[in-house]
Structure formats: C-alpha cells, structure tokens
Amino acid sequence: MLGLDxxxxxxxxxxxxxxxxxxxxTAYASEMLPAGSVHDAHIEDAEAVARAVRAAVVxxxxxxxxxxxxxxxxxxISKIIRMPADLxxxxxxxxxxxxxxxxxxxxxxxxxxxxxxxxxxxxxARFNRVLLVxxxxxxxELRIAAMEMAGLTVGLVDVEEYALQxxxxxxxxxxxxxxxxxxxxxxxxLDTRLTVQxxxxxxxxxxLDFGGQxxxxxxxxxxxLSDIQQLHSQLRTGELxxxxxxxxxxxxxxxxxxxxxxxxxxxxxxxxxxNQAIDRVVVTGGVARYPGLADAIAARLPWRVTLGDPLAxxxxxxxxxxxxxxxxxxxxxxxAGLALRGQT
Numbered sequence: 001m002l003g004l005d006x007x008x009x010x011x012x013x014x015x016x017x018x019x020x021x022x023x024x025x026t027a028y029a030s031e032m033l034p035a036g037s038v039h040d041a042h043i044e045d046a047e048a049v050a051r052a053v054r055a056a057v058v059x060x061x062x063x064x065x066x067x068x069x070x071x072x073x074x075x076x077i078s079k080i081i082r083m084p085a086d087l088x089x090x091x092x093x094x095x096x097x098x099x100x101x102x103x104x105x106x107x108x109x110x111x112x113x114x115x116x117x118x119x120x121x122x123x124x125a126r127f128n129r130v131l132l133v134x135x136x137x138x139x140x141e142l143r144i145a146a147m148e149m150a151g152l153t154v155g156l157v158d159v160e161e162y163a164l165q166x167x168x169x170x171x172x173x174x175x176x177x178x179x180x181x182x183x184x185x186x187x188x189x190l191d192t193r194l195t196v197q198x199x200x201x202x203x204x205x206x207x208l209d210f211g212g213q214x215x216x217x218x219x220x221x222x223x224x225l226s227d228i229q230q231l232h233s234q235l236r237t238g239e240l241x242x243x244x245x246x247x248x249x250x251x252x253x254x255x256x257x258x259x260x261x262x263x264x265x266x267x268x269x270x271x272x273x274x275n276q277a278i279d280r281v282v283v284t285g286g287v288a289r290y291p292g293l294a295d296a297i298a299a300r301l302p303w304r305v306t307l308g309d310p311l312a313x314x315x316x317x318x319x320x321x322x323x324x325x326x327x328x329x330x331x332x333x334x335x336a337g338l339a340l341r342g343q344t
Contacts, residue, residue, distance in 0.1 A: 013056040014028050081103060184197060215249070219245055252290075312329070
C-alpha cells in the first residue's frame with residue numbers, strides 16, 4: 001500500500017518495497033493543498049484533496065492503487081483500558097461494544113473503533129492493558145471518499161500518532177536490540193508531535209502548539225521570495241546558505257529549544273522515580289532542511305541533538321529522486337510509518 005499523509009498544507013505519497021530485512025523507496029511525490037482544504041485535521045474540501053492526491057499519484061509514477069491513510073485531531077479518542085486476560089479477541093470486541101459509550105462518551109453508531117492488546121497489566125496478571133481507539137465516522141468517511149475520488153482504495157486507516165511511532169523504528173536502526181531512550185520532535189507546519197521512545201516502543205506522547213510555518217514565512221519574506229516552494233528550491237540548490245539564514249534560524253532555534261526542554265523536563269519529572277534518561281533528541285519535519293538548525297538547537301540543550309531521516313540508508317528509485325525525496329525525507333515520518341504498515 002501507499003503511505004498517504006494528508007496534512008494541513010500538503011499531500012505526501014510514499015511507497016516502500018521490502019526486500020528481506022531492508023526497505024527501499026519505490027515511489028514518492030507531494031502536492032500542495034489549496035488553503036482551507038484541511039482545517040484542524042478535518043477535510044473541508046474533499047474534491048480539492050482528491051485532486052492533489054490524484055496529481056501526486058501521477059507525478060510519482062506508481063501503479064499501486066491501495067493506500068494507508070491516517071486520522072488525527074480532536075475527532076480521535078485514544079485510551080488504555082483493562083480487560084480480563086482470558087478473553088479472546090472476539091470476546092474483547094463484544095465487551096467493548098457493550099461498554100463503548102462508557103469508554104467513549106458518545107454513541108457507538110457515531111464512531112469507528114478498534115483495539116489492540118498491549119501487555120499484561122503489571123499490577124495484576126489476570127488483566128491485560130488494551131489500547132482502545134475511536135474516531136468520528138464523518139472524519140474517516142471524508143478521507144475515504146477523497147481517496148476514492150482520486151481513484152484509490154483505502155486498505156487501512158491508522159492514527160497519525162501511531163504512524164509516527166511506527167516510523168521511529170527507522171530512526172533507531174543503529175540501536176537495534178538496545179533499550180535506548182530518545183525523544184522525537186516531528187515539527188509540522190502548525191504543530192509538533194513528541195514521542196519519547198524506548199527503542200521501538202513509545203513511552204510518552206504529546207502534541208505541542210508550535211510549528212515551522214513561522215520560520216518558513218520569515219525566510220520567504222526576508223529574502224524576497226515568491227513563496228515557500230521557492231525557498232525550499234533555493235535551500236536545495238545552495239542559493240541560500242547557512243550564513244544567509246543564520247539570524248532567523250537562531251530565533252527559531254531559541255523558541256523550539258525552549259519547547260523541547262519544557263516538554264522533556266515535564267516527562268522526566270513525572271518519571272523521576274524510575275531514573276529515566278534521554279540519550280538524544282531527534283528533530284524531524286520540514287524544518288530539518290534548514291542548515292545550521294541542529295547545531296543552533298544543540299547549543300541550547302543539555303541533550304545530544306540530531307536530525308532524523310526515516311529513509312536514511314534506503315535505496316531510492318530514480319523517479320523518487322527526481323521528485324526530491326532526499327530533500328523531503330525528514331518531513332515524511334507519517335508517510336513512512338503508513339508505508340511500513342503497507343508491508344505487513
């Protein structure tokens with residue numbers, strides 16, 4: 001399946017192929033969305049989204065017509081519940097349906113829901129910890145409708161938070177088998193997602209009201225560029241250098257570092273008894289394309305800071321390279337997490 005990330009500003013399409021223990025990039029493309037097409041993670045104009053998806057499919061050259069998509073925002077409810085360990089999946093599903101309105105505070109007919117058994121309850125082995133996730137039907141159905149208008153069939157619907165966690169396994173390949181703790185800050189245009197990982201397992205998540213749109217607009221304005229696309233092009237070609245953007249990057253790095261430290265201090269204080277230690281901070285998202293950003297953030301934090309690339313080390317098809325997947329890779333965490341689901 002294709003991994004399709006529908007954000008507030010863009011549609012990003014990514015297709016991965018699996019060869020033994022390695023993956024490769026088969027296809028990639030992205031398309032800008034008209035302003036207002038998606039607002040607060042809700043599709044406002046399904047036809048506009050469908051046109052962008054269709055254009056991305058054509059540009060990518062893929063022949064795959066099955067897609068993995070994701071939902072997010074206030075329409076998604078996620079909680080961990082306890083269920084008797086001796087229940088089968090069918091029995092758990094039946095019990096959840098009986099108690100759904102208690103768990104979700106809304107009628108079952110208004111949502112799609114799913115569950116996953118996580119682990120035995122550490123306090124009582126007679127019970128399992130079960131992840132219950134629900135999303136408003138309208139949110140899911142609008143995304144599916146947009147995909148169908150674009151000529152695609154939806155194979156699965158994930159949650160962006162879990163797609164991000166799935167992609168973190170690609171960032172930690174060098175530490176396979178280790179229990180290293182690292183924090184990933186995926187900086188989008190309007191917000192940032194934090195996940196604290198212990199190896200491949202997420203231990204803490206949080207959404208931050210902070211994004212990279214402000215720095216993109218500041219750089220576009222200060223250098224007299226027509227739009228953000230031109231900014232990205234000049235960064236890619238080197239027409240804009242580290243020195244050219246240093247002043248704006250310094251201001252942005254100060255603000256981002258403050259949010260990073262504030263979030264991680266909160267996590268560490270809440271887990272003080274277990275002596276958690278963060279090995280490194282990984283920054284992903286479109287802001288990772290800005291030269292000098294990692295050093296500027298690292299200078300303000302007590303943790304090692306790196307830029308994350310979920311596609312690092314993968315072979316890449318020529319058509320994907322022509323669409324600049326190398327440059328866009330740090331912003332493809334959600335798309336990569338969904339594309340990995342397409343391999344299972």
